[in-house]
Amino acid sequence: MASIYSSGIIITDNDGNIIDYNSVMKSILSEKEILNTNISSHLKELKNYQVFISKCEKYNIIIIRIEKEMNAFLEYVLDNSYDEIFVTDGKGIVLYCNQAFEKHYGLSKQEVLGKDVQFLEEQGIVDRILVHRVIESKQTITFEQHTATGKTIMNTIKPILDDKDEVIYVVENCRDISKQTQLKRALEQKNQEIKDYETKLKYFNTLDDKDFIEFQSKSMKKLNATIRKLSFRDVNLLLLGESGTGKTYLANKIHDLSLRANKPFVTINCTTIPEKLIESELFGYEKGSFTGASTRGKEGLVQQAHTGTLFLDEIGELPITTQSKLLQLVQEKTYIPIGSVYPKTIDVRIIAATNKNLKKLIKEGKFREDLYYRLALGVIYIPSLRERPEDIIQLIDYYLELFNKKYDMEVQLSKEVLDIFKKHSWPGNIRELEHLLEFLVVDASSPNEIIHKHSLPNNIIKETKKIVNQNNYIFYESIPEYNEATSLNEKINSFEGKIIRYAYDKLQSSYKVADYLQISQSTAHRLINKHCKKERA
Numbered sequence: 001m002a003s004i005y006s007s008g009i010i011i012t013d014n015d016g017n018i019i020d021y022n023s024v025m026k027s028i029l030s031e032k033e034i035l036n037t038n039i040s041s042h043l044k045e046l047k048n049y050q051v052f053i054s055k056c057e058k059y060n061i062i063i064i065r066i067e068k069e070m071n072a073f074l075e076y077v078l079d080n081s082y083d084e085i086f087v088t089d090g091k092g093i094v095l096y097c098n099q100a101f102e103k104h105y106g107l108s109k110q111e112v113l114g115k116d117v118q119f120l121e122e123q124g125i126v127d128r129i130l131v132h133r134v135i136e137s138k139q140t141i142t143f144e145q146h147t148a149t150g151k152t153i154m155n156t157i158k159p160i161l162d163d164k165d166e167v168i169y170v171v172e173n174c175r176d177i178s179k180q181t182q183l184k185r186a187l188e189q190k191n192q193e194i195k196d197y198e199t200k201l202k203y204f205n206t207l208d209d210k211d212f213i214e215f216q217s218k219s220m221k222k223l224n225a226t227i228r229k230l231s232f233r234d235v236n237l238l239l240l241g242e243s244g245t246g247k248t249y250l251a252n253k254i255h256d257l258s259l260r261a262n263k264p265f266v267t268i269n270c271t272t273i274p275e276k277l278i279e280s281e282l283f284g285y286e287k288g289s290f291t292g293a294s295t296r297g298k299e300g301l302v303q304q305a306h307t308g309t310l311f312l313d314e315i316g317e318l319p320i321t322t323q324s325k326l327l328q329l330v331q332e333k334t335y336i337p338i339g340s341v342y343p344k345t346i347d348v349r350i351i352a353a354t355n356k357n358l359k360k361l362i363k364e365g366k367f368r369e370d371l372y373y374r375l376a377l378g379v380i381y382i383p384s385l386r387e388r389p390e391d392i393i394q395l396i397d398y399y400l401e402l403f404n405k406k407y408d409m410e411v412q413l414s415k416e417v418l419d420i421f422k423k424h425s426w427p428g429n430i431r432e433l434e435h436l437l438e439f440l441v442v443d444a445s446s447p448n449e450i451i452h453k454h455s456l457p458n459n460i461i462k463e464t465k466k467i468v469n470q471n472n473y474i475f476y477e478s479i480p481e482y483n484e485a486t487s488l489n490e491k492i493n494s495f496e497g498k499i500i501r502y503a504y505d506k507l508q509s510s511y512k513v514a515d516y517l518q519i520s521q522s523t524a525h526r527l528i529n530k531h532c533k534k535e536r537a
């Protein structure tokens with residue numbers, strides 16, 4: 001092996017105190033701090049070198065010719081290499097590693113030298129060791145390693161062959177790429193988010209035809225536009241509306257349109273879980289936290305919604321004690337499972353729904369005001385079908401097509417039935433309409449039947465819709481007494497009763513009723529006594 005020559009240089013003052021030196025000297029002199037030590041204290045270490053001294057007026061320049069110490073020099077250089085250098089013999093026994101090895105694997109050199117390199121994998125210090133594979137294949141390979149210290153290492157292993165083509169050494173060059181890997185992952189995640197966003201945008205642009213029934217009413221057109229806008233924003237939403245108007249349906253749609261679409265959508269119906277169990281169902285519990293608790297503990301529904309959407313249906317029914325825990329979840333995105341003291345952090349979007357008047361519940365002390373305002377960052381009111389009769393035909397077309405397809409039928413509705421449906425007040429909203437159409441399709445005696453009035457359920461036929469429009473008061477009500485009355489006087493009387501009851505119900509004062517119906521106050525008083533007496537008694 002060729003010798004390596006290099007020169008160490010030391011400058012001392014006339015008394016032999018070292019005032020400067022070059023970096024080569026570091027590999028020769030054992031003391032860490034060489035400056036200000038006296039050259040006489042290093043004579044032992046310099047004994048084996050050729051030394052040349054040149055004296056100037058104030059300084060001595062000492063040149064040390066280094067020939068034999070090539071190994072120390074190389075070690076010094078290799079220990080300062082950013083990359084790890086790792087060498088085994090042809091059998092995989094570790095001969096050498098530099099200081100970067102210690103940084104990468106958290107072991108000292110002494111712990112690995114002389115051992116079969118495979119032990120690093122066997123002891124779980126690194127996920128895989130491919131030295132023996134390289135020895136067998138005699139091929140250079142490059143691969144990623146993951147260490148127990150959490151690093152990602154890019155490792156290139158090269159076999160060194162002798163004249164007889166036998167592996168005599170294996171040299172590994174390993175670079176810590178943890179930072180790059182983290183950046184790469186973060187970049188991949190961002191790219192995925194962008195892709196999701198693009199897909200959503202495409203989807204969003206085709207929504208009109210595909211996903212929402214194109215309602216005619218202004219209120220629903222506005223609502224659909226709001227849904228599209230708010231779905232993308234990660235805000236909590238509160239859906240209000242009568243039963244059957246589509247709160248659950250919309251919560252699902254909002255989730256599907258959001259960037260959380262591929263993540264879980266968990267529904268919790270606050271009325272269906274018994275009050276005693278609601279906290280443990282929602283937030284889960286630690287093992288053995290109460291009598292009857294599973295010994296393994298239980299994950300709550302809230303945790304199951306992690307990264308996705310949590311839909312709290314019938315939120316108005318949530319017990320007030322559970323509301324404070326929910327407030328913590330909504331405000332801080334943390335919760336504490338029953339029996340634990342450690343808060344868990346969670347990433348969920350909350351959509352709540354109710355057909356109750358939450359403001360009234362707040363006044364009655366049954367709902368927390370702070371929770372209401374936290375949940376109601378976006379409030380969406382879904383109008384009842386009664387408020388938007390112009391949408392009824394679209395819904396009928398939609399569901400008739402759906403159920404005809406489902407049951408392989410071609411049932412149609414007669415004009416007379418369509419007229420009745422347009423006038424019906426649909427107290428059960430879309431759910432009632434959907435169920436009725438399914439019933440009519442299933443109940444049809446032939447696949448092409450045209451449904452007439454006599455096939456409708458009694459409650460629909462009986463209901464009479466009347467509109468009285470005066471001073472902006474409109475009411476659509478059924479009047480059973482009117483249908484039962486036989487003489488003209490009885491019919492007029494029933495109708496009069498309906499008008500008076502309606503007006504008094506709304507206005508709560510005989511003066512206002514008189515004014516509204518343009519009658520004298522004494523007549524209003526008499527009529528209220530006559531028609532509202534029973535209800536008030």
Ligand SMILES: Nc1ncnc2c1ncn2[C@@H]1O[C@H](COP(=O)(O)OP(=O)(O)OP(=O)(O)O)[C@@H](O)[C@H]1O
Pocket residue numbers: 213241242243244245246247248249250313355430431434
């Ligand atoms: N925009 C819509 N287009 C088509 N079908 C709808 C629409 N909105 C609601 N529906 C249908 O109406 C029915 C009732 O809807 P949903 O269960 O969402 O009502 P809800 O307001 O949550 O009722 P509740 O308060 O009783 O839970 C469902 O079968 C749903 O598929």
